[in-house]
Amino acid sequence: MARTMFDKIWSAHEVADGLIYIDLHLVHEVTSPQAFDGLRLEGREVRRPDKTVATADHNVPTDGTPAARLIADELSRVQVETLERNCEEFGVPIYSIGSEHQGIVHVIGPELGLTQPGLTIVCGDSHTSTHGAFGALAFGIGTSEVEHVLATQCLVQKRPKTMRISYSGELGHGVTAKDMILATIGRLGTGGMAGHAVEYAGPTVAGLTMENRMTICNMTIEGGGRAGMIAPDQTTFEWVEGRPGAPADFEAAVKDWSGLPTDDGAQFDTEVEVDAGSLSPMVTWGTTPGQVVEVTGTVPEPATEPEERALRYMDLEPGRAIQEIQLDRVFIGSCTNSRIGDLREAASIVEGRKVASTLSAMVVPGSAKVKAEAEAEGLDEVFRAAGFDWRSAGCSMCLGMNPDTLSPGERCASTSNRNFEGRQGKGGRTHLVSPKMAAAAAIEGRFVDIRDWA
Amino acid sequence: MDPVEIIEGNVSFLDRADVDTDQIIPKQFLKRVERTGFGEFLFYDWLRDGEIELEPNPILVTGPNFGSGSSREHAPWALQDFGFRAIIAPSFADIFYGNCTKVGLLPVILGDKDCRAIADAGLARIDLDDQTVDSAAGVVRFEIDEEIKHRLFYGLDDIAMTLHNAAAIDSFEAAGGADRGPVTTSL
Numbered sequence: 001m002a003r004t005m006f007d008k009i010w011s012a013h014e015v016a017d018g019l020i021y022i023d024l025h026l027v028h029e030v031t032s033p034q035a036f037d038g039l040r041l042e043g044r045e046v047r048r049p050d051k052t053v054a055t056a057d058h059n060v061p062t063d064g065t066p067a068a069r070l071i072a073d074e075l076s077r078v079q080v081e082t083l084e085r086n087c088e089e090f091g092v093p094i095y096s097i098g099s100e101h102q103g104i105v106h107v108i109g110p111e112l113g114l115t116q117p118g119l120t121i122v123c124g125d126s127h128t129s130t131h132g133a134f135g136a137l138a139f140g141i142g143t144s145e146v147e148h149v150l151a152t153q154c155l156v157q158k159r160p161k162t163m164r165i166s167y168s169g170e171l172g173h174g175v176t177a178k179d180m181i182l183a184t185i186g187r188l189g190t191g192g193m194a195g196h197a198v199e200y201a202g203p204t205v206a207g208l209t210m211e212n213r214m215t216i217c218n219m220t221i222e223g224g225g226r227a228g229m230i231a232p233d234q235t236t237f238e239w240v241e242g243r244p245g246a247p248a249d250f251e252a253a254v255k256d257w258s259g260l261p262t263d264d265g266a267q268f269d270t271e272v273e274v275d276a277g278s279l280s281p282m283v284t285w286g287t288t289p290g291q292v293v294e295v296t297g298t299v300p301e302p303a304t305e306p307e308e309r310a311l312r313y314m315d316l317e318p319g320r321a322i323q324e325i326q327l328d329r330v331f332i333g334s335c336t337n338s339r340i341g342d343l344r345e346a347a348s349i350v351e352g353r354k355v356a357s358t359l360s361a362m363v364v365p366g367s368a369k370v371k372a373e374a375e376a377e378g379l380d381e382v383f384r385a386a387g388f389d390w391r392s393a394g395c396s397m398c399l400g401m402n403p404d405t406l407s408p409g410e411r412c413a414s415t416s417n418r419n420f421e422g423r424q425g426k427g428g429r430t431h432l433v434s435p436k437m438a439a440a441a442a443i444e445g446r447f448v449d450i451r452d453w454a
Numbered sequence: 455m456d457p458v459e460i461i462e463g464n465v466s467f468l469d470r471a472d473v474d475t476d477q478i479i480p481k482q483f484l485k486r487v488e489r490t491g492f493g494e495f496l497f498y499d500w501l502r503d504g505e506i507e508l509e510p511n512p513i514l515v516t517g518p519n520f521g522s523g524s525s526r527e528h529a530p531w532a533l534q535d536f537g538f539r540a541i542i543a544p545s546f547a548d549i550f551y552g553n554c555t556k557v558g559l560l561p562v563i564l565g566d567k568d569c570r571a572i573a574d575a576g577l578a579r580i581d582l583d584d585q586t587v588d589s590a591a592g593v594v595r596f597e598i599d600e601e602i603k604h605r606l607f608y609g610l611d612d613i614a615m616t617l618h619n620a621a622a623i624d625s626f627e628a629a630g631g632a633d634r635g636p637v638t639t640s641l
Contacts, residue, residue, distance in 0.1 A: 012634075015626045016619055018601065023635035031526065033487035044613070047623075053638040059485065075485035082487050093638050114636045126525040126549060140549055142527035143489075144556035144612070152616045153632070154623055158599065160548075190472055191519040194548060224522065226548050245636035288472050288522075306471050399524075401481045418523060420476045422499055 002263035005231055006162050006197045009137040009260070013120050020157045023119040025149050026105045027054035027092065029083040030401070031124030035147035036086040046090040048153045053114060054087050054094040056080045057104045058401045060394035062364050066098045076402065090150070103367020103393045106130040106335040110214065111369055113243025117232035117257040122149055127335045127417065129220040133213035134240070135232030135260050137197065140221065160226045161269040163196040164262075167204035169277025174450035176345070177212035178337060178415070178434035180204070181219040182282040184274060186292040193225030196270065199262060200230050204276040210239040211341035218336045219417050222289040231261035281450050283322050284419045284432040286310035291419075295322050295437065295449045313421055314429050315409075323447050325431070329412040330361035330442035331424070332435055333391075334398035337415035338366030340373050342435045346415075347382045349439035349453065355387035356445030362389040362404070364396040388442070400425045413441040455558035457609035461540045461580040463512035465589075467573035470506075473516060474523035475550060479532040492528055493535030510537030513580065515573040517543060518566070521550025530554045540580050542569055542587065555602050556612065562587060568594045582607055 003011075013021045025048075032054070039046070046052060056068065059076035068084055071077035080097060087094035095101035101108055106127055109115040117135035122128060124146040131138035141155065149155055165184060185192070198220055205213065213230045220228030237254050240246050247253035280294035287310040293300065301318040302308040311318070316325070332338070332346050343365065355361045363383050365371035371393055374380055380390045397404040398416040406412055406428025415438050419430040433441065440448045483495040493510075500506045508514075514533065520543040521529060530553045533541065540560040554561045562580060564572070564587065571591035572578050578589040582603060587594050605612065616623075626632065 013631070015631070016622045019616065019619065019622070021623070021626055021631055023632075024638075030484050034489040034527075037487075037489070038613075042613070048632070050637045050639040051632075051635065073485075079485050079487055091639075093641070112636075112641065114638065116635060119635045124525060124527075126523065140525040142525055142530075142549060142553035142556060144527060144553065148613050148616065151613050152620075152623060154616055156612055156616065158601075190522060191545060191547075194519075194545065221523075221549075224519065224547060244641045245638075247636075288474075304471075399476075399481050401484060418474075418476070420474045420523060422480060423476050426480075426499055 002265040004162050004262045004266045004268060005135060005199060005229060005260050006137065009118055009120065010159065015154055018156055018158065020120060020155050022122050022149050022153055022155055023051060024114055024121045025052045026109055026121065026123035026128070027052060028058060028105045028125060029056050029079045030058045031143050032086065032146055033079065033082045034143050035150055036090065038147040039150060044151045046092060046150045049091040051153060052092045052150070054083060054092050055102055055105050055108055056083060056096045058395045058399065060097055061402050062391035062394045062396045062404055064392045068097050100368050103369065104335045104338065104395055106218065107339060107366030107370065110134065111367055113240050113245035116240055117236060118260050122155060126221040127218050129225065129228045130214050130218040130335055132217040132227050132229035133210060134236055135229060135257065137227055137229065139227040160197045161195050163193060163198045163270040163272065164268040165198060165200050165272045165274060166202035167200070167274045167276040168202050169204060169275050171204060171276055171279065172451065174436060175279050175281055176434040176436060177208055177215040179279055179282045180276060181216045182284065182289065182292050182432060183279050185219065185223040185290050186282065188223055188272070190222065190288045190290040191224040193220060193223040196225050197227040197229065198225040200228060205230055206233065209341055210235060211339040214339070215336055219289065222417055232257045281434065281437050283437070283447055285314065285316060285322070287313055287419055287421050289417065289419060289432060293322060295447060297322055323449065326446050327359050327413050327441055328410040329359060329406060330438050331397045331412055331414040331416065332362070332438050333364030333366065333396050334416035335366065336417045337435045338364060338370065340370050342415065343370070343374050343379050346435040346439040347379045349436050350386045350388070350443065351382050353386055353443045355442045358445045359442065360389065361387065361442040362391055364391040365393050367393045397424050399423060413438045413447065455609050458558055458560050458582050458606040461512055461560060463577070464509065465513045465515055465573055465576050465578050466509050466511045468506060468508060468514060468516040471517035472519045472522055475521055475526050475529040476523055478521065478529040479526065484526060484528055489531060490535065492532035496532040496536040512537065512539045513542065513578055514538045515542045515569050518545045520546050522547040525549045527553045527557070530557050530559045534559045542572060544569055555606060558606060558609065560606060562596050564594060564596055
């Protein structure tokens with residue numbers, strides 16, 4: 001019988017009915033301390049430290065602080081030091097602050113070649129869906145489940161439904177993967193993918209780089225989806241090959257992985273088609289990622305009470321042109337858009353231009369390695385010369401658990417994934433956009449249609 | 455976790471859709487390494503800014519897509535620590551729903567009309583075994599996965615149950631099921 005990629009991965013990992021084996025468990029400092037405590041309390045060990053890896057990201061100051069003990073914020077310091085201690089006690093490999101492999105957990109997994117096709121991957125973080133870009137089944141879990149995976153290397157799971165979103169047509173100039181996923185969430189709603197493992201397919205997706213594919217899978221959770229995934233192909237294999245975690249017998253691995261894509265005729269519970277050729281650069285106007293319009297559009301007339309409230313919070317009135325919205329801050333970074341490809345895209349817009357005097361802009365590479373790579377290419381110089389603040393790796397202003405936050409009332413164009421109230425700092429107002437759109441907004445001080453720029 | 459059987463008492467109503475976990479427990483409180491004491495930070499900004507009022511009753515009724523966003527289990531911990539034992543809503547975000555069931559906070563899915571009627575009634579009795587919510591508005595039945603219900607009803611520990619199945623994991627690994635993927639300890 002024809003099977004979906006999801007079906008193939010799921011059935012290869014069923015230990016028992018409703019019990020799934022986990023191939024890779026990524027751990028960070030925020031959602032793990034209580035899980036390790038739970039193990040200690042019950043006298044349990046980590047079953048497979050060799051399938052587990054940790055890094056510090058959420059709390060990390062991006063000012064170049066070189067070691068956990070030097071983090072100024074006491075609670076943040078304790079949390080990162082607790083992670084380091086727990087990893088040592090339980091034998092879990094860790095890339096903490098100061099390591100050349102440190103970075104946002106969803107950036108370092110693929111970077112180290114740990115993220116591979118056909119794997120089941122979990123992490124106590126909702127953006128774990130990112131790793132599905134490699135043809136893996138990857139999803140976020142809570143702390144009780146983190147403890148469960150540490151103790152058993154398995155997870156109790158209900159089989160989700162399946163959805164395929166097929167994109168066709170060529171993306172227009174300046175239109176990116178970020179716009180594809182924002183437009184999709186805008187159409188389906190923030191609960192539109194709920195209960196589903198979502199496969200992104202079609203010729204437009206096949207033409208995307210791995211980094212672009214990660215951006216799309218990353219934001220699956222913003223559409224309510226359990227997991228996002230994309231069939232592995234030559235682009236995927238080329239990414240993994242030669243990285244530290246890549247399989248020793250790479251040829252055999254590629255042969256296995258080539259059997260993963262969804263069979264012709266396989267049935268999905270839900271099918272959606274998107275004409276990618278008709279998409280525009282997108283900008284969110286509200287406080288959910290689904291409240292989004294084309295950059296040429298206007299702030300919509302609120303149709304519901306939540307939309308009215310969102311407009312009040314965002315201090316926007318209906319009918320205002322998106323391109324007239326003035327900005328105070330620009331943030332380029334986060335697990336959605338902080339990889340070298342994202343920084344190159346943003347730098348290409350910034351080169352030879354200056355950040356508007358009315359705002360401050362920052363670039364935060366997703367990992368220490370992305371930072372080093374960008375610096376080797378001179379991207380840091382491009383950003384610095386334009387007036388951007390060039391930072392060290394971490395989650396930074398995506399969620400404001402570290403010193404990078406918005407002040408009340410500040411309005412920010414952000415390449416991150418969530419525009420929730422207060423997400424980037426209490427009272428802060430977030431507009432989600434692509435790296436190119438954020439870069440152009442930094443130059444003009446307001447949103448601009450990137451398609452107008454040559 | 456404590457078994458869930460009957461949850462009875464006053465109802466708090468938070469009439470909002472798409473309440474995300476960043477609102478339920480803002481990021482600055484995720485730095486704690488303990489599992490307890492999150493109740494005082496529940497809806498921190500909304501409560502302190504006077505955006506909402508919320509009594510610590512046994513039952514919370516709210517809008518669709520409750521618990522969207524971040525996977526932080528601190529959200530159900532905070533709701534539970536504040537006093538809630540059950541949450542009734544038209545729909546929940548997937549990860550949040552799962553997290554609730556792991557800590558014994560009962561998520562109940564009912565239609566929007568039923569949710570509002572229960573909120574209006576102000577007092578309700580939830581019977582997990584019968585899968586019913588009884589209030590002045592009448593008795594309505596809710597659906598819940600049998601396995602999840604079983605674990606909640608008996609307060610079963612997921613890890614202990616899975617370890618009971620350790621032989622199955624051992625044989626899965628022995629048969630090569632665990633051979634996929636990288637060896638993180640040998641990078």
